[in-house]
Amino acid sequence: MNMRLFLSPPHMSGKEQQYIAEVFQSNYIAPLGAFVNRFEESIKTYTGTSNALALSSATAGLHLALRVLGVGAGDYVLASSFTFIGSVNAIVYQNAHPIFVDSDESWNISPELLKVAIQKAPKKPKALIITHLYGQVCKLDEIVALCKEEGIWLIEDAAESLGASYRDRQSGTFGDMAVYSFNGNKILTTSGGGMLVSENEAWMAKARFLSTQAKEDTLHYEHKEIGYNYRLSNVLAAIGVAQMEVLDERVKRRREIFALYKKILGENEEIAFMPELENSRGNRWLTTLTFAKTNPKKIIHALEESNIESRPLWKPMHLQPLFAEALCVQDGTSQGLFEQGICLPSGSSMSGEDVVRVCEMIQKELV
Numbered sequence: 001m002n003m004r005l006f007l008s009p010p011h012m013s014g015k016e017q018q019y020i021a022e023v024f025q026s027n028y029i030a031p032l033g034a035f036v037n038r039f040e041e042s043i044k045t046y047t048g049t050s051n052a053l054a055l056s057s058a059t060a061g062l063h064l065a066l067r068v069l070g071v072g073a074g075d076y077v078l079a080s081s082f083t084f085i086g087s088v089n090a091i092v093y094q095n096a097h098p099i100f101v102d103s104d105e106s107w108n109i110s111p112e113l114l115k116v117a118i119q120k121a122p123k124k125p126k127a128l129i130i131t132h133l134y135g136q137v138c139k140l141d142e143i144v145a146l147c148k149e150e151g152i153w154l155i156e157d158a159a160e161s162l163g164a165s166y167r168d169r170q171s172g173t174f175g176d177m178a179v180y181s182f183n184g185n186k187i188l189t190t191s192g193g194g195m196l197v198s199e200n201e202a203w204m205a206k207a208r209f210l211s212t213q214a215k216e217d218t219l220h221y222e223h224k225e226i227g228y229n230y231r232l233s234n235v236l237a238a239i240g241v242a243q244m245e246v247l248d249e250r251v252k253r254r255r256e257i258f259a260l261y262k263k264i265l266g267e268n269e270e271i272a273f274m275p276e277l278e279n280s281r282g283n284r285w286l287t288t289l290t291f292a293k294t295n296p297k298k299i300i301h302a303l304e305e306s307n308i309e310s311r312p313l314w315k316p317m318h319l320q321p322l323f324a325e326a327l328c329v330q331d332g333t334s335q336g337l338f339e340q341g342i343c344l345p346s347g348s349s350m351s352g353e354d355v356v357r358v359c360e361m362i363q364k365e366l367v
């Protein structure tokens with residue numbers, strides 16, 4: 001049996017162990033330490049944001065963002081329906097209500113349906129969380145303008161889109177706040193971790209305070225509000241610093257893998273790849289496509305028999321049993337994508353031969 005071909009396995013730069021050794025030499029495996037600062041600085045430099053906060057996960061970052069922006073019990077928060085649950089869990093943590101909005105032909109949130117959702121909301125939504133799905137950016141011009149016009153905070157879930165850009169600006173720099181994820185399957189990984197970014201210094205100072213148990217600035221332990229233990233360890237930040245050094249290479253390789261899949265499979269009328277918006281450059285975190293006729297489950301099972309991991313596209317939030325009662329504005333788009341779509345192995349360490357092998361197996365299974 002061939003070695004398992006994973007969807008998106010970690011890909012080390014080679015510097016990780018050296019930096020981790022430095023952490024141990026300094027004995028700053030805890031609490032925070034120099035690598036946490038370096039990791040934050042590297043994100044600031046790469047993305048062009050002024051403030052960054054290294055956290056244990058992107059989910060934690062979204063929770064802090066909602067807290068800082070004043071979203072609380074009974075508030076409404078608009079969100080992309082076609083996403084991973086980590087994008088919206090924090091709405092529930094805050095006892096607020098999600099309003100899910102369907103996708104359009106971009107596969108990302110539809111600005112038109114967003115307008116409908118704002119009209120239909122029982123009261124004015126406080127915030128919107130958009131996901132740049134699979135590393136491809138949303139229609140940011142329309143969304144940013146709409147949020148400004150309506151007075152709704154914009155939070156970018158850039159968990160999957162580190163290194164993607166729109167009009168030459170990095171994803172995660174368009175909203176009021178944004179998160180990146182360094183979870184195990186992302187374009188870069190710290191095994192687990194996240195980063196919150198924003199231009200607003202006061203919000204970021206508040207997020208920093210809340211992320212370390214909301215301890216007041218006193219000698220003893222004084223607390224006036226509830227906080228969290230959400231900071232990233234210095235050991236994991238050392239991995240992050242090493243990973244950031246190769247981000248451009250990783251984006252380049254993921255885009256090459258996408259291009260090769262497209263070259264081999266793109267002629268087939270059965271197959272449609274996730275589009276890339278004009279004026280944008282996605283990181284192609286995962287190569288994703290839909291089949292017009294073939295059932296994707298058949299392909300997933302066939303690939304699995306050859307020890308190749310592939311997955312259905314995200315099941316939209318408005319179809320999740322957990323959110324059966326939640327408000328949503330949908331027109332069947334993301335449901336169709338979920339039923340017809342697939343994520344293919346896309347790791348930056350995969351070879352061209354691997355891509356060819358996956359394509360040949362898919363071609364054999366097509367209706």
Ligand SMILES: Cc1ncc(COP(=O)(O)O)c(C=O)c1O
Pocket residue numbers: 056057058059060083084085086087131157159160180181182183193194
């Ligand atoms: C779109 C999206 N949002 C949020 C998350 C949550 O990130 P984390 O695992 O760092 O909490 C993920 C992935 O894990 C994701 O893909």
